[in-house]
Amino acid sequence: MKRPFRIAVTGAAGSISNSLLFRLAAGEVFGPDQPLILQLIERPEAMEALRGMAMELEDCAFPLLHNVRLHDNIQDGFSNVHFAFLVGAKPRGPGMERADLLSANAEIFSAQGRALNDYANPDVKVLVVGNPANTNALIASRNAPDLSPSQFTAMSRLDHNRAKGMIANRFGCNASDIRKVAIWGNHSATQYPDLHHATAMGEPVWPELDPKWVDEEYIPRVQKRGAEIIAARGQSSAASAAQGAIDHMRDWYFGTPDDDFVSMCVVSDGSYGVTKGIVFSFPVRCRYGRHEIVQGLPIDEAARKRIETTEKELIDEKAGVEHLLPAETEAAHLNLRTTLRSGASRYGEEDTLDDSEASVLRTDRVL
Template sequence: MSGTIKVLVTGAAGQIAYSLVSFIAKGDVFGTNQPLSLVLLDIAPMMGVLNGVVMELKDCSFPLLKEIIPTDDYAVAFRDVDVAFLVGAMPRKEGMERKDLLAANVKIFKGQGEALDKHAKKNVKVIVVGNPANTNALICSKYAPSIPKENFTAMTRLDQNRAQAQIADRLGCKVEDVQKVIIWGNHSATQYPDVRHATAVVEGTTTPVQKAVQDDNWLKNEFISTIQKRGAAVIAARKLSSAMSAAKASCDHVRDWWCGTPEGKWVSMAVFSDGSYDVPEGLMYSFPVRTKPDHTYEIVKGLDIDDFSRQKMDLTAKELEEERATALEVCSA
């Protein structure tokens, strides 16, 4: 067994965390030989509920789970953590404007950035799940200047998973046989789910998705719209946000970041732009990335971008620039 790692989950009494903590504790993220210390953070009024989560985790008797630390204290929660799942945020409710969500949540992530800077390990890996995730991650990093920017990411894996599932349904193939779908940009209704470089195994043959689907009108319209609006559709149906699928996607994101992607494959993660694909440098923007077992990643370079993709990618970049400006204004107020 490896040495114990310390993993923080914020918003730990909430719906996403309720699914997430069991995935982590049973070894789905860091492997079945990795002992864990699990830190669970929530606000003081939720500590009663959080204690119930702790009771259930204990009752599960997870062999890898060596310690559970429930707390409402940032100094306790962020101390010496190796990985932080920043889930806790005000959830988007039906009819809620994105800008209102941003204003409500950005100060939370400013405070968590400060806590990471002060208490966490300097090589901590941070995934932001709470929306608006890209901009929250950017703000979190800004207020944690001693931690490398590349250690901050935001989750667009849920959008990738949704896109793969839609393509698999359309083609009648297994979801794991759909590869190299890309989510460009923001985890929002401007994101661009791109299948121009994607492949699918259909009747035993690996085929470009565009060729297999044979319907560019569907791919450029209904498919994109479905992925962009999927979160809102789940809220409309459940009257609650997409907690189970978000928990699964956050685990997928961190597992691949921690363990590395298989040779020849890539995944979508929001990371700080280095100017690749003419995306403004410094935006927290979703790219295709390859990850390595040393917990590093690199943006996949050199992919062809057509005019349709360029327009979609620029649109979501513009939204992220506007969000960044609003967030910085809120933080400095």
């Protein structure tokens, strides 16, 4: 049997995690033969709810679930983890401006970046889900000087999946028949869902589309889908966000299909003229645990304007948290390497003798 991967999830008692954790434990991300140790992190006041979540995980009797650990601090929660899902974030409250939201979350993610740097596996892969995801990922990455910026990503896969689902519905085909949709920019209402390179059942979709419908209906609906869901059901996306996180991490780990690319928010290396050092959604391909921005896609003038609009928003967000971005990590973000560190998984001390209160589910299987 394989050695278990350690998976950290913040905001683990929340609604997104309620969908994410059970599917992680079922093998939907890392495969049906990969054991897992879940290291679940919550605020102290949410620990009892998290304990209830752990009870349900135990009651599912997942064969792959080797250990569940509950933590109210990020230092223990990130200890030796191979993968981190940063789901928890401070939500926007009544009267709160976007700048206030950025400031509140900046403190959280700067601390998480430092803890990942100091306690996580040296090859940890980090996915930021909590909003504003792009800038939160930048803050975490800039506060992790010993980790590569390529180890930090943010999620635009939810937007990517929304874009695929809507265009599949338009063409009357399955979403799996849609290829090469791209999301550019910020996970916000300025993002640019791009269909110029997309295919349906192997045929280009652009010649079959009315540009007016794309500009006035399709793009705005993808951009504002989150608000549409809140208006319809009274709460924000949860199951679809969990699906986006699952798809993102699975493709990062296993690789993307040869005839397709996906959308991931990664640190910009200047591709397509996007400012270096911001976390920006690009079309990417993944191989061997590494991601690479797809090069050479033609960008017309209208698309360029949309990309510049969402780029400006991210530059402004970065300026608003500049005081939390250590100067010593700037060079690494402006001069990116094309690969991660080693791609290997390193294993810390096992928990077989751990009788601490944090360990709520433990097995003694031979590994």
